[in-house]
Amino acid sequence: MTFPVVGMVGGGQLARMTHEAGIPLGIRFKLLSDTPQDSAAQVVGDVVVGDYRDLDTLRDFARGCDVITFDHEHVPTEHLRALEADGVPVRPGPEALVHAQDKGVMRARLDAIGIPCPRHRIVSDPADVAAFAAEGEGFPVVLKTVRGGYDGKGVWVVDSEAEAAEPFRAGVPVLAEEKVDFVRELAANVVRSPHGQAVAYPVVESRQVNGVCDTVIAPAPDLDEELALKAEEMALTIAKELGVVGHLAVELFQTRDGRVLVNELAMRPHNSGHWSQDGAITSQFANHVRAVLDLPLGDPRPRAKWTVMVNVLGGDYPDMYSAYLHCMARDPQLKIHMYGKDVKPGRKVGHVNTYGDDLDDVLERARHAAGYLRGTITE
Numbered sequence: 001m002t003f004p005v006v007g008m009v010g011g012g013q014l015a016r017m018t019h020e021a022g023i024p025l026g027i028r029f030k031l032l033s034d035t036p037q038d039s040a041a042q043v044v045g046d047v048v049v050g051d052y053r054d055l056d057t058l059r060d061f062a063r064g065c066d067v068i069t070f071d072h073e074h075v076p077t078e079h080l081r082a083l084e085a086d087g088v089p090v091r092p093g094p095e096a097l098v099h100a101q102d103k104g105v106m107r108a109r110l111d112a113i114g115i116p117c118p119r120h121r122i123v124s125d126p127a128d129v130a131a132f133a134a135e136g137e138g139f140p141v142v143l144k145t146v147r148g149g150y151d152g153k154g155v156w157v158v159d160s161e162a163e164a165a166e167p168f169r170a171g172v173p174v175l176a177e178e179k180v181d182f183v184r185e186l187a188a189n190v191v192r193s194p195h196g197q198a199v200a201y202p203v204v205e206s207r208q209v210n211g212v213c214d215t216v217i218a219p220a221p222d223l224d225e226e227l228a229l230k231a232e233e234m235a236l237t238i239a240k241e242l243g244v245v246g247h248l249a250v251e252l253f254q255t256r257d258g259r260v261l262v263n264e265l266a267m268r269p270h271n272s273g274h275w276s277q278d279g280a281i282t283s284q285f286a287n288h289v290r291a292v293l294d295l296p297l298g299d300p301r302p303r304a305k306w307t308v309m310v311n312v313l314g315g316d317y318p319d320m321y322s323a324y325l326h327c328m329a330r331d332p333q334l335k336i337h338m339y340g341k342d343v344k345p346g347r348k349v350g351h352v353n354t355y356g357d358d359l360d361d362v363l364e365r366a367r368h369a370a371g372y373l374r375g376t377i378t379e
Contacts, residue, residue, distance in 0.1 A: 317375025
C-alpha cells in the first residue's frame with residue numbers, strides 16, 4: 001500500500017505547519033499555492049502555482065490527490081461541489097464549509113440547532129441598521145460583510161446610522177449583530193473524523209490586539225468547569241450537526257452574565273490552537289491530518305499545566321534571526337515557530353510557545369520572546 005497524498009489548497013502558514021505534522025507519518029502533500037514564495041510553498045516538495053478560484057485549475061490539482069483540504073475557507077462553494085461530483089473526497093465538504101464561508105448562513109444554521117449567538121440579522125442599508133439597533137439596546141452595533149473577513153477585516157463597530165454606510169460599499173450582504181458585553185474571548189477547538197470520532201482540546205482564552213489574535217492561554221484561566229464543559233459540548237455539537245471533517249475552531253464570547261456565545265467558526269487549523277504544537281499530546285495539525293485521512297484521532301490532552309502562545313508580528317526590525325541567540329539563551333524551553341514570511345509591520349510572521357506550572361512566569365517568557373523577536377524589547 002502506498003502512503004496517501006493530501007492535497008492542500010492554500011500556501012500559508014497553516015498549510016506549512018500541517019505539512020510538518022504529516023512528515024513523521026510519511027504522508028505526502030501536494031500544495032496549490034498562489035506564489036512559489038508562500039509560506040508552505042517553501043517547504044512542500046510538490047507545489048502547483050495557480051488560482052484556487054478557477055475550477056479547471058482545481059480539477060487539475062486534484063488529480064493524484066487522495067483527499068483535498070484547506071488552509072483557508074475561500075474556495076468557491078460551487079467548485080467544491082464540482083470536485084465532489086468528480087469523486088474527489090473534500091474535507092471539510094462544501095455543505096459544512098459554507099458555514100465558515102458565509103456568516104449569514106452560519107448564524108441561521110446555529111439558530112436552527114439551538115446554539116446561542118449574539119442577536120443578529122441581515123440588514124439592507126444604513127436605515128435598516130438603525131432599525132436593528134432600535135430593536136435592541138441601541139448603538140453601538142457590529143456590522144460584518146458575510147464573506148471574506150478575517151483578523152478584524154470586514155468588521156465595523158458603528159455608533160450611528162451615518163457611520164453605517166461603509167460596509168455596504170462592498171456590494172455584498174451585511175450582517176448586523178449586537179455588540180456583546182463580554183468579559184473575554186474564548187475558543188473551543190475540536191477535531192472530527194468522517195466516521196464520527198471526535199476529540200476536544202481544552203477551552204482557551206484568546207486575547208486580541210486591534211482585531212488580531214495576540215495571546216492564547218491554554219487552558220483559559222479561572223474558567224468555571226461547568227462553563228468550559230458547555231463550550232466543549234457546543235463545539236462538538238456544531239461539528240456533528242454541520243458534518244465537519246477536520247479541525248473546527250469555535251470562537252466564543254464569555255459574557256458578564258455567565259454565558260458563552262458563538263462569535264465565529266473556522267474549519268481548518270486555527271491560531272487559537274497553535275499552542276497545541278508544543279503543549280498537547282497531539283497537536284491540532286496532526287489531528288487535522290488524521291481526520292481528513294480517517295485515521296484514529298490522537299490524544300488532545302495538555303502536556304503541561306499551562307501553555308501560552310504569543311504571535312510574532314512584523315515591526316521595524318526585519319532581522320529576527322539575530323534575536324535567536326538572546327531568546328534561546330534566556331529560555332532554553334522556548335519554542336519558536338517562524339513562517340518564512342517577509343517582515344512587514346503588523347503581519348503575522350511566527351509565534352512562540354512557552355509552558356510550565358506558573359502562569360505568570362509562562363506569560364512573561366512568551367511575551368518577552370515575541371517582543372524581542374519583533375524588536376519592541378531590546379534587553
